[in-house]
Amino acid sequence: MPPNDAIAAHPVPRADFSLRRVGAMVLRYWYLLRGSWPRILELAYWPTMQMILWGYINQFMASSSGGGSGWVAQGAGVLVSAVLLWDVLFRGQLGVSISFLEEMWSRNLGHLFVSPLRPGEWVTALMTMSLLRTLIGVLPAAALAIPFFGYSVFALGLPLAAFFANLIVLGWSLGLLIVALILRYGMGAEGLAWIVVFMLAPVSAVYYPVSVLPAWLQPVSLALPSAHVFEGMRALVFEGVLRWDHLAWAVGLNALYMAAGVGVFLYAFRQARVRGALLQTGE
Amino acid sequence: MTERTIPQHPPAIRVARLTKRFPTPGGGEVTAVDAIDFTVPRGSVTGLLGGNGAGKTTTISMLLGLLLPTAGTVEILGVDMARHRHAVLPRMNFSSPYVELPHRLTVRENLTVYAHLYGLTCVKKRVRELSEHLDLTRFLDRPSGGLSAGQKTRVALAKALLNDPELLLLDEPTASLDPDTADWIRTYLERYRARTGATILLASHNMLEVERLCDSVLMMRQGRIVDRGAPSALLARYGRQTLEEVFLDIARASDGSTLLTGEAADAAE
Numbered sequence: 165m166p167p168n169d170a171i172a173a174h175p176v177p178r179a180d181f182s183l184r185r186v187g188a189m190v191l192r193y194w195y196l197l198r199g200s201w202p203r204i205l206e207l208a209y210w211p212t213m214q215m216i217l218w219g220y221i222n223q224f225m226a227s228s229s230g231g232g233s234g235w236v237a238q239g240a241g242v243l244v245s246a247v248l249l250w251d252v253l254f255r256g257q258l259g260v261s262i263s264f265l266e267e268m269w270s271r272n273l274g275h276l277f278v279s280p281l282r283p284g285e286w287v288t289a290l291m292t293m294s295l296l297r298t299l300i301g302v303l304p305a306a307a308l309a310i311p312f313f314g315y316s317v318f319a320l321g322l323p324l325a326a327f328f329a330n331l332i333v334l335g336w337s338l339g340l341l342i343v344a345l346i347l348r349y350g351m352g353a354e355g356l357a358w359i360v361v362f363m364l365a366p367v368s369a370v371y372y373p374v375s376v377l378p379a380w381l382q383p384v385s386l387a388l389p390s391a392h393v394f395e396g397m398r399a400l401v402f403e404g405v406l407r408w409d410h411l412a413w414a415v416g417l418n419a420l421y422m423a424a425g426v427g428v429f430l431y432a433f434r435q436a437r438v439r440g441a442l443l444q445t446g447e
Numbered sequence: 448m449t450e451r452t453i454p455q456h457p458p459a460i461r462v463a464r465l466t467k468r469f470p471t472p473g474g475g476e477v478t479a480v481d482a483i484d485f486t487v488p489r490g491s492v493t494g495l496l497g498g499n500g501a502g503k504t505t506t507i508s509m510l511l512g513l514l515l516p517t518a519g520t521v522e523i524l525g526v527d528m529a530r531h532r533h534a535v536l537p538r539m540n541f542s543s544p545y546v547e548l549p550h551r552l553t554v555r556e557n558l559t560v561y562a563h564l565y566g567l568t569c570v571k572k573r574v575r576e577l578s579e580h581l582d583l584t585r586f587l588d589r590p591s592g593g594l595s596a597g598q599k600t601r602v603a604l605a606k607a608l609l610n611d612p613e614l615l616l617l618d619e620p621t622a623s624l625d626p627d628t629a630d631w632i633r634t635y636l637e638r639y640r641a642r643t644g645a646t647i648l649l650a651s652h653n654m655l656e657v658e659r660l661c662d663s664v665l666m667m668r669q670g671r672i673v674d675r676g677a678p679s680a681l682l683a684r685y686g687r688q689t690l691e692e693v694f695l696d697i698a699r700a701s702d703g704s705t706l707l708t709g710e711a712a713d714a715a716e
Contacts, residue, residue, distance in 0.1 A: 180533075188563030195556040196549065266549070274546035275606065278511045279564040280536045439469070440505070440514045443546065 185281050189289030190296075193263050197297070207297055211251045211305035218247040219313045241315030242401045243371060248306055248317050249397060250370045252328055253390055254361050255301045256335020257342070259294025261357035264343045268351060273442045283433050287426065290343075291336050298332060320397070323406050327393045330414040334389045335361070337418070337425035344432035347441060369394050389414040389421065457525035459614050459646035460487035460510060465519035467505050467670075479505040481670040482519065487648055489613075492640060494657040494678075495650040497667030498698045503650040506667070507616055510648070511541055524613060537565055542607035543618035544600060550592025554583055554602050557591055558609065565610040577605045581635065597628035604632065608639065615639075617649040621656060629653075633660060654691040664690070666697050673697055 197203055222243035267273050276286070306317045317324065342360055346353045367381060368390035374382055385391040396410035436442050467480040480502045487493045495503050508514035510521055512532040521528040526535040548557045555574060562570040578584045581601045586594060591602060600620070607615060620636070621629035633656060640647060651657055657664060658678050666674040666681075674681065674697060678690050685693045 182566070184566060185564055188560050191563065192549070192552070192556075192560040195552050195560070199551060270549040270551075271545075271547045272549050274513060274543070275541070275548060275561070276564075277513060278536065278539075278541045279561060280533060280566065281564050282533060434515075437513065437515045440508060442513045443504075443508055 181282065181284060182280075185285045186288045186292065189281065189286060190292050193266065193289070193293040194296075196266060204300060207255075207301040208304045211248065211255070211301045212308055214247045214251060215244060215305040215309055216312060218243045219309060219315070223313065241309070241313060241317070242398060244309050244313060244315055245317050245320065245397055245401060246370050246394060248302055248309070249327055249331055249393065250365070250368075251302050251305070252298055253331040253335045253364075253368075255298040256294050256332035257338040257361045258335075258357065259297040260290045260336055260339025261342045261346075262297075263290045263293045264339075264346070265354055265357060268346065268354070277442055283430060287340065287429065290339070294336060294339065295332060298335075320400055323396070323400055323411075326411055327397055330389050330393050330411075330418055333418045333422060337421040338364075340425035340429040344428045347429075347432040347436045350441070364388060364390060367391065373398065386413070387417065389417040392417070456489060457522065458486040459489045459491070459524060460485070460648065461520075461522040462486070462506075462510075463520045465506070465509060465521060466517045467502075467509060467514065468517045478670050480509070480516075483667075483670075483672050485665055485672060485675065487646060489646050490640075490644045491662045492636075492647040492649070492660050494661035494664040495648060495667065496652075496654075496657060496664055496694060500669075501667040502670040503667055504618060505670075507541075507618055507648070507650060510616060511539075512536070537610060538612060539614040539616065540607040540610055540612040541616045541618075542603045542620060544596075544603070544620075544622050545618065547599075548591050548602065548606060551590055553588050554578075554591055554594070554605075555587040557602070558605060561606050562609050567609060573609060577608060581605045581608075596623050597625065600624055600628070600632060604635070611643060611645075613643075613645055615645055615647045617647065617651075619651055619653075620649060621651070621653060629656070636660060654689065654694055658690045666694070668697060668700075673700075 219241075222241060225243075267276065310316050320327070338361055342353075342356050345356055367377065367385040368388055369377070369385055370390075374385045374391055374395060377385055392410040392414040396407045396414070399405055399407045399410070462483060462485050464482045464484060465480055466478070466482050468476045468478050471477050483502075483506070495506065497503050505514065509516050510523065510528070512521075512528050516529075523535045524538055526532075528535070552560070555578075558574045558577065559570055562573055567573050574587075578587055581604060583598075583601055583605060586598060591599065594602065604620070607617070617636075621632050624632065636647065637660065639645060647660070649657075649660065661678060663677050664675060664681060665672050674684075676684070681690065681693050682688070685696055687693050687696065
């Protein structure tokens with residue numbers, strides 16, 4: 165029997181990578197987000213609270229009553245910049261993991277992967293949604309820092325875009341790693357989405373230089389793109405110079421981690437198809 | 448005089464030596480599907496029957512490509528699923544009460560997302576059409592999670608029909624529905640098949656449904672196809688009045704029974 169007329173009336177996608185299917189998945193997550201104002205407010209709530217807290221710590225440490233920490237006093241808003249950039253990494257990772265978990269919670273993977281959606285398109289949608297969620301979370305906090313502390317992180321200029329890009333890409337790599345672990349170990353591993361990134365916090369040198377760390381730990385720190393971003397941020401705030409070496413290290417390491425993240429995700433996805441885990445997800 | 452060739456279309460489904468083994472915690476293996484062979488002709492409705500754990504869902508999962516076989520091949524509409532799965536996925540669809548649509552999205556949002564995933568043109572028009580056909584219009588803007596079982600089934604069917612699939616795989620399409628809603632769904636499927644010439648493979652525990660809808664039946668037990676044929680042929684072969692009695696004969700038969708298997712059943716046909 166030849167293909168029926170109805171099929172001809174509905175052209176089907178043939179492309180290996182379809183931006184339309186990516187858009188469909190972004191739409192799916194956007195519908196979810198816009199359907200709940202508390203969810204949108206929650207995105208901005210924690211970055212704003214963190215910014216205010218660290219902003220006052222920054223002011224206190226820079227003041228004479230706070231001991232006049234010369235290090236902090238040298239660079240206005242260094243801790244505010246640090247907390248906002250840290251949130252880019254955290255929100256970037258969480259954005260990928262949470263969007264993936266939405267599919268697990270709603271037991272929707274079986275429908276998604278009998279549609280023409282490809283894993284690469286899904287990953288692109290997860291990353292796009294992570295970018296949107298991060299911007300919704302961090303931009304209001306960055307804007308509020310201006311009236312609260314007279315400090316604008318946007319004064320960092322174009323290098324801020326480089327710092328942002330490197331941190332969110334590292335967040336995506338971590339997010340994919342967590343997705344892979346949840347695909348492998350099931351919903352028992354969902355808590356990883358909220359804790360893994362904090363394992364990097366002490367060695368990412370967010371609020372202090374890498375040199376503060378013990379000598380044996382410094383190579384570990386310098387193997388992370390985030391440490392290079394935060395070192396670069398401090399160099400810009402304190403000395404007004406853009407450290408291209410740190411930026412180059414961050415980009416190179418990120419390329420490595422992203423390749424590893426995508427590889428691990430694709431392997432876990434294939435293994436999930438071997439084990440039948442795509443149909444047996446959910447709580 | 449030139450020889451006139453008649454285009455030959457491959458069957459909707461061709462399965463050869465399809466096997467799935469799962470590892471067990473003790474280091475062994477359990478065979479869920481054991482080297483099954485079958486074909487489903489285009490335009491037919493075929494029932495996949497068997498008790499719990501017979502291997503129906505595992506088989507359907509492999510047909511869809513959600514589960515990778517341990518051995519054997521699956522061809523859908525002439526396309527090798529192992530190598531070119533994405534070429535054929537836009538031409539097929541699937542519905543199961545055990546795989547849900549996102550609860551917090553409205554019916555309209557869910558259908559819109561999937562319409563885009565299937566690359567449809569005129570998405571709004573298609574969603575409206577299906578909503579009218581399946582009587583979904585009243586709750587298009589309600590969250591999918593808040594619907595009754597019957598309404599959810601109709602929404603899942605709407606999703607499965609968005610792309611007017613040439614091949615429709617249905618896992619227990621009327622499970623847990625009241626008789627009226629179940630009858631409504633069966634009637635809709637009959638009309639859909641008559642209108643489009645689509646092929647339908649359905650797994651079901653409802654023997655009345657199978658007798659009504661199916662041209663042929665594959666009987667599974669312990670991962671194997673133990674008998675096959677038209678419902679009327681099975682009734683005659685087992686000397687029974689209903690397909691349910693045939694089902695019970697097969698489900699309760701011991702391994703050493705005289706059930707037909709594979710090619711033997713084909714030969715008997």
